[in-house]
Amino acid sequence: LRIMAGKVKWVTDIEKSVLINNFEKRGWIQVAENEDWNFYWMSVQTIRNVFSVETGYRLSDDQIVNHFPNHYELTRKDLMVKNIKRYRKELEKEGSPLAEKDENGKYIYLDFVPVTFMLPADYNLFVEEFRKNPSSTWIMKPCGKAQGKGIFLINKLSQIKKWSRDSKTSSFVSQSSKEAYVISLYINNPLLIGGKKFDLRLYVLVSTYRPLRCYMYKLGFCRFCTVKYTPSTSELDNMFVHLTNVAIQKHGDDYNHIHGGKWTVSNLRLYLESTRGKEVTNKLFDEIHWIIVQSLKAVAPVMNNDKHCFECYGYDIIIDDKLKPWLIEVNASPSLTSSTANDRILKYNLINDTLNIAVPNGEIPDCKWNKSPPKEVLGNYEVLYDEEMAQSDGTDRDLRGRPGQSAGAKGSRARDSGKPVLTTWK
């Protein structure tokens, strides 16, 4: 009788202590990729290989991986926008009230992504839009890169002449995806706190897309720029003013290694409630949850809902000075590097709670399970949206009459009745 039998065998190609410590504390056994494994925490490069047509990997029932095969439908900047646009058009076609527009033709409920174009493909469309508002600032982002690499701001067409040329060349010039950019209207009126710009990093776990079941990690954080914000055109090149990525800010003169420029979401909530009031704060957080769920619904139809998969996304959200949240991007492989001591604890707990949900009881998985963990194992996660429950919930509203209640500080109230908080939107 082998003592090792029954222990989860794990592999990873990401050498991070927050991961490895979590595997080891469960008594799981490390194996190599070519051996029999149950759990593989892979980088996005590896997931491409696992599910590629050439290698023809067949996962067995007791194997789980941490990415969906075509996660890039959500996590590539251009595909995310494409899917959301498609989703909106579909809702409009079927006459759904969610697709309602205001008198200016803007979606009332689904306008949460800044106006975006693909370059060079949509160059002419972009120019048309640019000319409507020639004093606007736009942000150029390479589709396939992360950590703020290759991003720059423009406010003149001449600054992107290269993409104009590329769009006019004949179609058989291959446009490698490495050259593809998205250009989005820059949010030049971000909400400032202490005079500084910040964005929100929120973690969202998806265990299945159809039916959609997703969880929001309660301990998200704000990432502050070290330099005071100014929309002044003379500072458009100063990435320390505009880009909140820690990978960028940590090279600034004023970067502090104790707090790392990070604030908890609960601090943000306390500040906003104290200075702006409870209703607008609740509304803001409700909207944030809403846009996350809508983005997942947008890609759900095209996602390969492989039962061996789960995924923990890093959502980046910016709040403008009218307290409107904007979805900037979704990361398939949110950084597991820790910039401060608190950060390390947070990420360790994040992985811990994620594993508790994805690999029930820490035992050898069976991917045919119903993916419905009991609420005791959620840890710092709370149910963001559960499509199955929402559908069976139609007539039975037992949320103590709290419309618009956010899943923030009081989220556990609705959890007691076992139903997700946000089905009230329906």
Add this chain to the structure above:
Amino acid sequence: AFQRPVNEQKELLNKWNEMGTDEPDLSLFRPVYAPKDFLEVLMNLRNPNYENGEQPSFKNHLGLIQVPLKVKDIPELKEDFSELGLNIGQLGIDDSAQVPPEFFENEHVHVGQKVLAEQDSAAAQQYVRQGCPTALRADLWALILNISNQPEDILYYEQLKSNVIQHDLLVDSLIYKDVKLTASNDDYYFVFEDYLYQVLLCFSRDTSVLEHFTYSSATPPKSYIRGKLGMEEYAVFYPPNGVIPFHGFSMYVAPLCFLYHEPSKLYQIFREMYVRFFFRLHSISSHPSGIVSLCLLFETLLQTHLPQLFYHLREIGAQPLRISFKWMVRAFSGYLATDQLLLLWDRILGYNSLEILAVLAAAVFAFRAVNLMEVTSLAAAEAVLADLSTLKVMPLLQIFLFATVT
């Protein structure tokens, strides 16, 4: 004090909102004093007039403070802080996720809104004893402190600001240093670094603060025009507001940044909080809310109600006051999570007294008593009490005052 050259004035005006990034060379500056230096002074206070023959109980006082001021005991504190009783609703306890809002919270918010609508300062002070709803706190505190941010107040602040631009003071460097050492490194308050400079630089030039010396037993330091030392006609108060900042001073302002984002209002709230409460925490007096009384209250509570713990800590060279002193001097700012700190300061305003700081300090020791009984050194005791950021202050206070067998 130097008058700044014109180009320097212009530069400072441009950078007014981001002084955090403008770092002067502070390597030669050290804070004037830190709380532990102040504690040494307090420990050595004696009253030469005092005849303690009639109070044998004080001879048994084994704490660091050896001045026999009158402090309250738990029965008296229970009376004074009756609104914190077990059968009375509190924010910080009865608004937690497990409690339905209909039980207390909704009604409490409703009453708070009425108090604000009627602009009743006395009612507000009574009301906040049960805690302020976060959305109403800024307005309630302003009502209690009588801050209305009229045009003349804004003008006064702007005037102070222009004083800062025009003249450089040596004490400015102390302020920069303090902010950089404390708030800039704080997880909660680093965001507001620039606001702290804006408030404190103006504060040091605000001569209206001198008025509080009429009821403080401290005296503002004086400076003499060069060459005229000792000649009163040539004396000025230095700094102009008479207050020399010590290490951690900026932490009095930092929590207020969560409530007020308009600089002149933030300034006035802080100034009022200082001249009503905070000055007592770093000056020597016999006032019941003065730091000496708070220290004695803390030690007496501990020695009376947790004698075993007190004796144990004393035996191992860890006099409890050595650990709790810094908490009280800073009114717990920088030690508690901000939402908890604000609930605590609600009660300071509500009861118009700082005694709650001593009670909380004792309650913290009571809460961690089991671990503290096992330590064998001052360093180990400090470690047990190093992290207060997870504490919930209202349950601690309530249990200590109302649910502990005395």
